[in-house]
Amino acid sequence: MSEIDYGRITRDGLWSNNPATVQILGLCPLLAVTGTVVNGMGLGLATLGVLTASNLLVSLIRNTITETVRLPVFVMIIAALVTLTEMIMQAYTFELYQILGIFIPLIVTNCTILGRAESFAARNPVLPALVDGFMMGTGFLVVLVLLGGMRELIGQGTLFADMDLLFGPVAADWQIKVVENYRGFLFAVLPPGAFIGLGLIIAGKNLIDGRIEAARQRHRAPVEQGTKRVRTTGKVG
Amino acid sequence: MLSLLRGKREPIHDFPGGIHPPENKARSTAAPIRPGPLPHELVLPLNMHVGAPARPVVALDETVLKGQLIAESQGRISAPVHAPTSGRITAIEDRPVQHPSGMTATCIVLEPDGREAWAELEYRPDWAATDPAALLEQVRHSGLAGLGGAGFPTAVKADPGEDTRIEQLIINAAECEPYITADDRLMRERSPGIIRGIRMLAHLLRPDEILVGIEDNKPEAIQALRSAAEGTDIEIRVVPTRYPSGGEKQLIQLLTGKEVPAGDLPARVGVICQNVATAYGIYRYLEHGEPLLSRITTVTGDAVSHPGNYEVLVGTPVKDLLACAGLDADRLGKLVTGGPMMGFTLPEPAAPVVKTSTCLIASTPEELPEPPPEQPCIRCGACAEVCPANLLPQQLYWYAKNDEFERAQQHNLMDCIECGACAYVCPSHIPLVQYYQYAKGEIRNQEAETAKADRARQRFEARQERIERQKAEKEARRRERREAQRRKQEAAPSGDDGTRSDAAVQASATSAGGGSAASGGSDGSGSGNGDDESRADERARRMKQLKVTYNKANKQWKQAQAAFNKAQRDGADNLDQLSANVDKLRTRADEARAELDALVQEAKTDVEAATGRDLKTLKKEATDAELAARRKAKEVQAAREAGATEQAQSLEREHEQLRQDADDKAAWLKRVMEEQGMKEDE
């Protein structure tokens, strides 16, 4: 890999190879904690941090570990980072830490992180790996927040409720009551709502992709056909 | 009806599923069998049966007599064709035949002369005393082929092989399809002949039991058969009316409880099944010498005014038969040949009646309406309940619809008998049978393609191998010649200096170190030929230049060509100019290439001159040495693994030698080429 295309890495992470909507990885936190924006954002930030750091570390040591022990090593790195993150959240955002509960330690098993370590960080230099980790993490975070927003809106009729859990007292009044006297739609808050919400997000992305592809097709230059043919019968007089 | 069922010695078995479509048989059973028309021409397809088409044995314009052989069978599974009446052969050409596609096939066209002059016929009234094998040979010439609609050559079916014991001979008189009454009428009117035919079949097959299976909706036919069979060991078994009891496998199951294994023939379980009309045909042939010239065909449907059964000459165009039955062309909707359940629509009324034409339905659009559009399958399972083969039609439907042929086969698509019961009951009006026919056809074609691809692979590999071998042989011959020449030269007293090429060979060989033939000689190979060296250098330079020129020109030409193509597509107006440009560049590229080729050739010749061998030989030798060394290395490895240390050691020594040899030869080759200013890729 001689040239590193950072634009491409960014596009991959945020859109064309988004871990949540394209690779469909990390479903467990994605579906379980996105009941509100703040939950989604909290977990998304935690994942982003771990992913960036793990990509960095894995890329640093990629040339010194052998093929057979790479998985235990990656998992160890990720586990250590997650434990650190857990401790940090415990220290600074205790309430959010309590709400997210088991899902913070479960970041260890988030396939996105191990997947990036394996498929990108282990094969690329430090800087691209760092950027890739950050962009993938951001892509994941965006989807988490989006899904959290959708479910919060439909389930409770609010947006950005309890943001102070993450951003401190400043954010206490960020809550927007979109619908007054909303009865609440429990379904959206429950896991099935998360599945359907994610499905809709993916469908939306595919719709946009389809449009883009159609537009590209229209402006595509014609291809010279059959230019790469060889003779299988040797030189013929 | 029940009284007929009572008092049976053996219970009737059952098959799963089945349906009761409206029978619509009454209108065609009313009248006795009538003779069909004598049309102005008879069209006789060569493949009226299953198997290889027959081969014409008559010439154009030849006059033939009624019953004369006009096409002989080709191969074992085939049946001959006879002239249904006397007349003149007017054509042997492609004509539309009875096929759902409306495609054509080779037919013999006969123009009747109206004289009905018979050819000389061969009788076999003594069939009971004839050896079955000889009799079977006779039946082969009868032209009989499954008159129930399947068209399998009768003689082939009546010959299950020496070691197959036939337990039951089953005569299929069920005639379960709606509308069709041809067998019914035949049994009512010609029972004695049928019974004699059955006894002839029994004589051929020597079964333990002879069973005639007939549906209980034909009481007159049952009565007629019963009285004709009085005193014989032929048992008339009445089965309840339910479609498709007349399917071969279903009738076998009904009468014996046996199932024919998937993909196998009934003979496997000791059963042979023949149609009742076929039995009658055998009787006609053996006792009267009359080959299959005509058959009973039901003509019915609301669009004909005289529905009934007609004894039709094979080859009569369908439209003539319909006209004879009083067709009202304005009311005609579907023209179905065969029954309404399994028959197919005829796209071409000029197609002839053939040996398998049991029935023609000229229906009005109200009678057999076009089906309503397909609705989604709601998995109601009605199809599975009526399937006589116990398949899961709705699953097969999904797989066929989505081209998942492998899964369809796993769900035993190939065991589907296409009886149509599933499509008949489907509340969503899904043309299930068409889906299965589509899938089966695709599977068959794919299998044929795979077989063809395998053959292509084999042929390709065989060809590659042959080319390699030829090359090697040529090489061996050349080497032999050279060797012989060398020996001759050695034998002859040679001067001190020898020829230049000899010296070069020796010098090179010495420098390579591997040539055992070389004895001494100077070690400064090539250095003695200063002129040559400078010439080679010069050439190397020139070649390099030319290569660049050629590549550039070639690239330019390709670009110009692409531009030209694009311009042509876009319809630009400077086509001529572009075209001229293309030509110019092409010429330039070609010139450079030609010069380059000439130089390469020259270099090659020089190599040959310098070393006494052409470049190919050198290359080949180097490769051979390399291969030998590698092979030896493997042997060493093998010996080591086998634990034969001593052997391994000796092999190791041999290997070292070979390796040395190979490396030397490679080095030599490289050097020779460098000397001549050539690169590896030339």
Next chain:
Amino acid sequence: MTILTAIIALLALAAVFGALLGYASEKLKVEGDPVVDQIDAILPQTQCGQCGHPGCRPYAEAIAAGEEHNKCPPGGEQTIQELSDLLGRDFLPLDEEHGEEDVKRVAYIREDECIGCTKCIQACPVDAIIGAAQKMHTVIEDECTGCDLCVEPCPVDCIDMVPVEETLESWHRERPPGVGGRPETYIPVENLA
């Protein structure tokens, strides 16, 4: 103390699992790769070279080595789909640079014009053309893969690639039009007296 425990625990684990891995990697080695044969079985064996390889087998080897599996125009989409299933790769549209999917064809030599130069015989990868020098050549239709490699070498352009025609044996009903459609068609018929 906690730190020490952590380090000891991790080291112990590392040692145990490292040993396990080492043992497993020695014992459970997998050799050989039969996938080339499987790929070769899917390819249509036209030996046409449109993929850029001299024959189907070399292309199968190239695919196994990681080359794109969408370069076979004679196989078309179905082959690409089957290869995708076999290899667990994504479906790709046919690479047009290698040609486009076409109906099946076979070579046909206009025998009057053939001068008996044997060039096509040398070009045919599956030996489907018979003939001898100065004698007329002909194509064994059943063996022709439709690769059209014989067309170009012919000095008198007497070889045509004709579409394979449907026969009574290869004909089968089409797939019905599906939900909402009728399988029916009408055909005009004349002279039905």
Next chain:
Amino acid sequence: MSLILGPAPHTMQQGDTGAFMRQVVYATGPGLAVLTWIFGWGTLINVLWAVIVAVAVEALVLTMRGRDVRFFLSDWSVVVTGLLLGLSLPPTSPWWLTLVGVAFAVIVAKHLYGGLGMNPFNPAMVGYALLLVSFPVAMTAWIAPFDVPTFSESVALFLGQASPDAFSGATPLDTFRTWAGDAQALAGHDILHGRIAGRGWEWVNAAFLLGGLYLLARRIINWHIPAGFLAGLALPALAFWLVDDVRYADPLFHLFGGGTMLGAFFIATDPVSAATSNQGRLIYGALIGVLIWVIRSFGGYPDAVAFAVLLMNLAAPTLDYYTRPRTYGHDKPDRGIG
């Protein structure tokens, strides 16, 4: 003139999917009448509203999917979906509740899977489960039997202008669940004792049984699913009732309580989401029955038809897989992939 061409068979049985579905609609008549008699106009209004919404949503989705609206509406399946969901809802349901349930059923449970024939779950029950999970209070607000609100009160309830609290009362199943195990308390609730089973509901179930028998007689449904269903419900109920008749309700109470008969003859028999072989259907029905009994006896929800049916919808493909018939000419059923 022209000839018609087409594949075999050239003749077909009378009747189509639409006719089948219409028979189902007719067969719900007695049940609907009895529900209206016992619980007032609310049921009728809701059923009508549900059907209207169902047809409208179906038409909308079909238009969005670019399908022939008239053709696909002609199979009447969406009418049945709306009807069954309407019948399952409490008579006090406000309009928006029905709207949400029906729209979800048609859009998500039916069309997102590809429309009629492709949906793995019974759409009506998916809608019902959604509503029950999301709006538990509104979904359990049944009216005490024979304590019928007037027509205008029913309309007010439907429009959401009156609170259901004024009318609602517990159903027999609910009452039994609350007081199960307490002999004295059970004796004090006369709603538990009607002529056959719980008061009011016994007649509802009898009416649906009648409709179900009509469907059986017309061969619209097979006997396998209802028979398995009722047996699967009654047998465990009988066994446990014999052991402890205070803790467990008697089998008749189960058979004629709640949505049993509606579920057995109208909901579990939805062919699209059920098992397809007869053997499979018997097991399918029986397991639904058992699940209903288990959930009613030990679960947190008053009735369990919807959940039991949805759970068994999931199991239907597996049942089909293990109940494949033996094809003619084969020694044993082939169970390859799929």
